Amino acid sequence: MNRTTAGAASMAAQWPAHYVAFDLLRLNxxxxxxxxxxxxxxxxxLEQLFTDHALPPPWTLCPSTTDPATATEWLEWSTVGMEGLVLKNLRGTYRPAARAWRKYRAAHTTDAIIGAVSRSLTDPATVxxxxxxxxxxxxxxxxSTxxxxxxxxxLPARLRPAGEEHPWKGQTFSAAWGTKTALTVVLVVPELVVEVRADVSRDSAGRWRHPVKLVRLRDDLAPADVPLFGDDTTTSLA
Incomplete structure (x- = not known):
């Protein structure tokens, strides 16, 4: 959340920030x-620092565990927006400019409607x-990926090009998250439902922040059966 705007004070009151510490390289x-x-x-x-100074919010110590059962319980926090878990080597030293950790993202399967394809209708790259x-x-x-x-x-045999009435007519789409490069898309009639695997990360508009993986076509579902936009209802944990 950008807090450098004129409304920073009201934004901070509505979405208070916390500093979550997970590593300590040097105190001063x-x-x-x-x-x-x-x-x-x-x-x-790091834990001793929080103990010695009894640091109150917004200072927060990131929880850590080596117990697989506890880590599994934490994955249930994905229902409130937690992306997943970060895995760190207990014997690893800190290496500047190198990623010495891994992220396990909590992913769920859910349904959505194909509204367009990228590249071309005869040879789609993504949906x-x-x-x-x-x-x-x-x-x-x-x-999708x-x-x-x-x-x-x-897939092309299952899709029909859309007419002027498509709700996305005139809308542009970014080729990658965080860029302004426009993606080449072909709009299709929004009638085909698919099941996708998505993590819980959303952008400020409520869209999936990362590409989702198409799992299967859902011929048993109609567009009206798909969860509403912004609904985080999911069918299973991947």
């Missing part, structure tokens, strides 16, 4: 450099997905 310029220490030592120093909002307007909710070749070959 005179303290020993901890980057060469294993993560277990850095974590112990652009939508859901209807409570007013009956089809809203763009995200794009690159389609596997068998699906890209058979």
């Amino acid at each position: 310029g005179t303290d020993p450099d901890l980057t060469a220490q294993p993560y277990t030592a850095r974590r112990a120093a 652009l997905l939508g859901r209807y909002d409570p007013t009956g307007r089809l809203r763009y909710t995200g794009r 690159v389609l596997p070749r068998p699906l890209a070959t058979t």
Whole structure:
């Protein structure tokens, strides 16, 4: 959330920020450099810092565990928007400009409507997905990863090019998240429902922040059966 605008004070009141600490490299310029220490030592120093100073909110200590059962329970927090878990090597040292950790994203399967394809209708690269909002307007909710070749070959026969009445007519789509490069798309009649695997990350408009993976076509569902735009209802945890 950008808090550098004129309404920063009201935004901060509505969405208070917390500083979540998960690692400690150095407290100040005179303290020993901890980057060469294993993560277990850095974590112990971080926990001691919170204990010694009884740091109150907005300072928050990120929870950490080596117990698989506890980690599994934490994945249930995905229902309130937590992306997943970060995995760190307990013996690993801090390496600047290098990713020495892995992220396990919590993903769910859910349904959406194909509203467009990228590249061309005869040889689609990805599908652009939508859901209807409570007013009956089809809203763009995200794009798929690159389609596997068998699906890209058979999907065109299931799609029909849309006319001027398509609700996305004149709308532009970014080629990648965070860029302004326009994506080449072909609008299709929004009648085909698909099941996708998506993580819980959303942008400020309520769209999936990361590309979703198309799991299967849902010939048993009609567009009216798909959850409404902004509805996080899901069918299963991946």
